[in-house]
Amino acid sequence: MNAIDIRPVRSDQVAATLDYVMAARASIFPQLDATQVPHDLARFAEVYLGSAQGCFLLAWQAGQIVGSIGYLPYDQRFNQLQLPLEATVEVVRLFVSPSCRGAGVAKALYAALLAQARAAGVRTLYLHTHPFLPGAIAFWQKQGFEVLDVESDPIWQTTHMSCAASS
Structure with a gap:
């Protein structure tokens, strides 16, 4: 397997990133x-590139996107959760191309995203997923x-x- 290079999305890569994420999302969640x-x-540019509280990373292999992950400020939309208001982000859009899974x-x-979060002063990471x-x-555990x-x-x-960023 060729080396994987993980780096933040650049503004000139937004269109390719959106194509990758939307295709991955459609394949994983056909009901949407x-x-x-x-x-x-x-x-995308405002949430992930224009904010210190947003981050989006891509995994590249041989010039192709093979994975993605991001975080954005948690918006408290789930009333049943008691998460801190400050320094909490939501981890989103973890997708890995089938050829690179495993x-x-x-x-x-995730390790690269966690390093970015720690450097940005994030204290709590939140996400949601599904058993299917x-x-x-x-x-995630x-x-x-x-x-x-x-x-x-x-x-x-x-x-x-959720997880403490310092863990």
Whole structure:
């Protein structure tokens, strides 16, 4: 396997990043409307490039994007969670191309994101995932995340998790 290079998205890479993320999202979540661009992606430059509280990283191999991960300020949209208001970010958009799965790309992406978060003064990382994503919950637990809540919705069973950035 060729070396993986992880680095922040540059402004001239936004279009390619959006293509990658939207295609990955559509393949993993076929039940979502692929024509609807999520709010954070519609405002990508503002959310991830124009804010000290946003970060988006890509994994590259042989000139191709093979993975992504980002964080943005947590917006307190889940009332059942008691997360700190300050220095809390939401980890989003972890995708790894099928050809690179199982090769440590997700772990490397998260380690790079965590380093960025620590440098930015982030204290708490939050994310949510779903049990129908193979290995997702176990992966995040191995990275130090703890389950905060599991919603009872029979389809999504959204699993909310958090981790201290200093862990």
